[in-house]
Amino acid sequence: MPYLKIPGFRKLPQTGVIYVMQRAAEKGWKAGDPLWSNLGQGAPEAGVLDGAPKRVENLNIPLHLHEYSPTSGQLELRQKVADLYNYRYRQGKSSQYTWENVSISGGGRIALTRIAASMGSINMGHFIPDYTAYEELLGVFKAFVPIPIIQDVTCGYQVSLEHIKQEITGRGLSAVLLSNPCNPTGQVIAGNQLQQLVELGRDYNCSLILDEFYSHYIYTDVNVNSKYPTMISAAKYVEDVNNDPVIIIDGLTKNWRYPGWRISWTVAPKDVIQVVTSAGSFLDGGANNMVQQQALSLLEPEYVIQETKALQACFAKKRDYMLNRLIKMGIKVEKEPQGTFYIWANLSGLPAKIADGFKFLEAGLEEKVITVPGIFFDVNPEKRRTYARFHQYSRISFGPAMDELTRGLDAIERVIKRYK
Template sequence: MERRQRTVAPPTVPGFRAVPFTGVIFVMAEAARLGYAYGHPDWCNLGQGMPETGALPGAPPRVLEAPITPADQEYAPVAGIPELRAAVAALYNHLYRQGKPSQYTADNVCICGGGRLGLTRTVAALGEINLGHFLPDYTAYEELLNIFRAFTAIPILLEGTDGYRFDMGRLEREILGRGLSALLLSNPSNPTGRTIRGLELASWVEAARRLECTLLMDEFYSHYAWCATPDEQGMVSAARYVEDVDADPVLIMDGLTKNWRYPGWRTTWVIGPRSVIDAVTSAASFLDGGGSRPLQRAAIPLLDPTHVREETAAIRAAFLRKRRIMADGLRAAGMRLDMEPEGTFYVWADLAGLPEPLNEGMGFFEAALQEKVICVPGEFFDINPGKRRSGRTSRFRTYARFSFGPEEASVAEGVRRIQEMVARARAK
């Protein structure tokens, strides 16, 4: 029933098919139908995965203008301008690879016009393989894994009772038993907040190397790692545990969207072995042709290590407060959390203990819209490429994802409205 609400009518022009909205886009479209618009003061957007983009105490000044040179009127290279590619490589070497003999260079980096585009370029370059992906995970993976038919997407179940952990024994059994040549995952995880770090992350990279299974690491929330040690400075990355940057099967996707709080710039990157970067760039040559040259040039100063540390520290101070407001507030409303989020700016909450119809994700979402509060039903993270599991009830139908990305006042107000909505439902 819930899945039908995600579809759109087919175009009336011959030759086109109906293309469903991805989960978050569906949510935002439904909210817009009821009057939501970006920045609307009456709405609390706890749905879309977007961090607050204004000034934060202790953070570097926000960029408010970008100069355009005569050369910027021309196309950028498909892989990105060399200066930005070199700056990305230098940042990863500084943060994660000091003292290591193998260092990233500009040839290990491909610049992309947004997070989804980086994922699309990467997936388009995959061969005829079995690709493992985890449940739950990022909603946009669903259509992405369905569009390109060269590979077969294999779901791997994670359990809330285990805190969404996946031990090395299970990882090896999945890779060997299912013949996986690649694994796609977000780390920290969207939506659960589960974060693989330290020795555990080192073990994943070692297993990928030993078992010849490529890790496709979506690290867009890697500076929102609440469990990171002081040595890690609030940041986690598989890049720390790569031995040979041109041989180890590890691809990392990140960008300005979340960790620098510039989602509107649509400036991201893929970093990995240069042979793979060549393939990803080749895919880009027919998919999109390259990104914005002026914004790529303006991004270079943002990759200065001092800037990155200051921005990450400011994020940590502001977002940890909002994390506490949301986690405590949702528990007070009667929701259960499988785990305290270790990363991201999301709380993944079980609604099963709430009164009907709030005890299921779609019912809660629709009721919350009437309070001008947006969230994302949990079933949308039960990614199902090709609808091969159609007709079955989602394991996550009683869950919802709540974002504490917006400003603190909006988060607190959204939680207050949710608590009042639940209280009224209990009183009936």
């Protein structure tokens, strides 16, 4: 294991986004620089969208909120999260979420870290490709063994339920971690398929840890005249909220477009919530108390519906715009994203000198555009595997506002013309 010169400290890898942002900074990038386009950062535009609710611009901070928050979060906010899930996904069901099924934490990584610290000596399945931050998370905690499950273009970046069943039974998986919709491919498990996945976890006693941070960015079956926008969650298919092994993570970062607030939640059986709260007591101590109070109004059903409809209308246009331009440039898109705000781009058809995620990144930086090499999504804890997948791929984000998106695609076009 590589160590630093300072005694006791080991070297740690950077997540893909952190790496590319450092490289961009070395080339002169600064946040807000109108000459640059950041198509690498995993964040949505946080400004005003047509038809969306008014954005929060001021925080009211009563004196008592200068105190520590409870490690599990403010009880009122925990109940508000439970109420939203019951309203949106569990109407008419006898088993309902309560505050005891919710834990608040300071962002998605903290929520995932609490869960990982709570796992026992088990085999945990994870998918490839998937969210870059899973890699170190799955490697730093030694109690469980991460088991990779491959998904690629041959299966449309969606592993069949039968394959997942074989992995659970054959490798003795006690838990499976996945993002849904998937970051970076944008593929979605929904409807009957999601219901059957929940049943699989229940029938084979395997916990499903579902990162649902992009669950409002859905571009399939969108009906603008429907009362409800299309949103997905495994919560819809849970039979007993305290016995079904379904653990859901979400927060304000993506679906509410407030990444800087660093507020997330875990929705799970109350026994799990008690354990992850205990983990939080020594890992992080609890989320920001002042911001939790402000978040209450953002979880009103009417607010969520209005925000999600505006979000989907805006991001669907950006998705189509980026798809059309990339394809015209000769970049392959094997599967159009059904969700998230990313294009999983196959670079193999480009000139050899840029048909690689890192080379594509470096060439783009010369034109002031940032992307993320696909190899970062080959989740490989502690580099146990020597073969790296997806080196000819790049994740390109349509999260920024349209003017920055256009500027970035113009830059990519210049890169490709230069190397042809």
